[in-house]
Amino acid sequence: MIKKRVLIILFFVLLGNTASVMAQTEPEDIALAADEYQDSFYESLKQKGIENYDKAIVSLEKCIKLKPNDAVAYFELGKNYLALKEYRNAQDAFEKATQLDPKNKWYWLGIYDVSFETKNFPLAIETIQKIIVFDEEYKDDLISIYMITNQFDKALVAINEMDEKFGKSSEREVYKNQILSQGKYQSVGIDNLIDQIKKNPKEESNYVNLIFLYSKSDQTDKALEVAKQLAKEIPASEWAQVSLFKVYLDANQADKAIKSMNVILSSSKIDSKIKHRTLNEFLIYVNKNPQYAPDLEKAITYFDTDKEVDVAKEIGKFYHSKNQFENAIKYYEKDLKANSDTDRETNLLLLEAYTQAKQFEPLTKRAMYMIEVYPSQPQFYYYAGLGNNQLKQFKNAKTVLEMGLDYVVDDKKLEANFNIQLGEAYDGLGDAKKKEEYFLKANEIIKKKK
Incomplete structure (x- = not known):
């Protein structure tokens, strides 16, 4: 959501006829002018404070007659018109203020407020780009407008620039994930993340996002390669266990592999496709090393609430295909107990396994x-x-x-x-x-x- 900045109005009023005026002051850091101008200006502020915007406008018009090139009066005029939702008049007043003092960001923010409320997003983009010259953090507003207007290419470039200069933010991460979840941008996102990893190999989120993109596009082998790289750079990462699990399993270090597997399966961060692949690899290992069957049964419990795949049934089918019918029966029965015991397919498989097992x-x-x-x-x-x-x-x-x-x-x-x-x-x-x-x-x- 676009962050609307609150303009903090600060007055420095000195007793007597003198005033202190600072360079690049906020709009209402005003100098005391002639008595008539001063009276009219402060009358406008009083009327605005009690929401008598029409009367405030009358007082400001007197100020402008007295000082036709007074940017502060035009800015105040714009704010009162904006409060009345007279957007055309508000924009004209703010634009006049920027013409008189183009280096004051608050005057440009007045135009931005009008453009935002009227959903004039081209004007909002044009105005924010001018404000960024004074305060680069306003680029976050620009990103929000790019997202609203579906200018995802520009949003992605701006997100990466802000991440690199100011560090990541939760809002930008949400935007980035929205963009990269679209197939059109996945290759762009992948290239960008590879580049980000090269620049900062200790930033875990870049690895995780890259693994997510590879997994989403069914490039599981590449996802595992990234996990392997992550394990090398950040061994304590949960995602690093994906790679370490495979290393331990290949080295026949079962206890370490099981420990890594349990971290993977219990993680709320790791993608379900990676979890299923991990379990499948362990299943193949247990088929050759049946002494670890109890660990397999424990692993299956992590999938009890999985709505995508009936894991116990799939393991039953695996053993069925190997003619290990007693093992197949155990997992078919487990699946029927955990889910619907009237599932037609599972029951037919179970009856076939009962028959083969006599x-x-x-x-x-x-x-x-x-x-x-x-x-x-x-x-x-x-x-x-x-x-x-x-x-x-x-x-x-x-x-x-x-x-x-x-x-x-x-x-x-x-x-x-x-x-x-x-x-x-x-x-x-x-x-x-x-x-x-x-x-x-x-x-x-x-x-x-x-």
């Missing part, structure tokens, strides 16, 4: 539960039938498989599997004729599918 009791129980949730999904009937067959509950298998077969549509593989399980159920019930009938159906479906 855990038929939980397979049957889970499949029957899911039939209640999704009564028209044939996959759950199939797993319930398979589980009952393996538990030698052939009558239950036959019933559930016959119910589920009605829901199979355009899925020849599943249809064939249903018929195989029905054949198994009838075989268990001692009905050889029905067994042969269903096995033949399954065989015909398989042949047609080929």
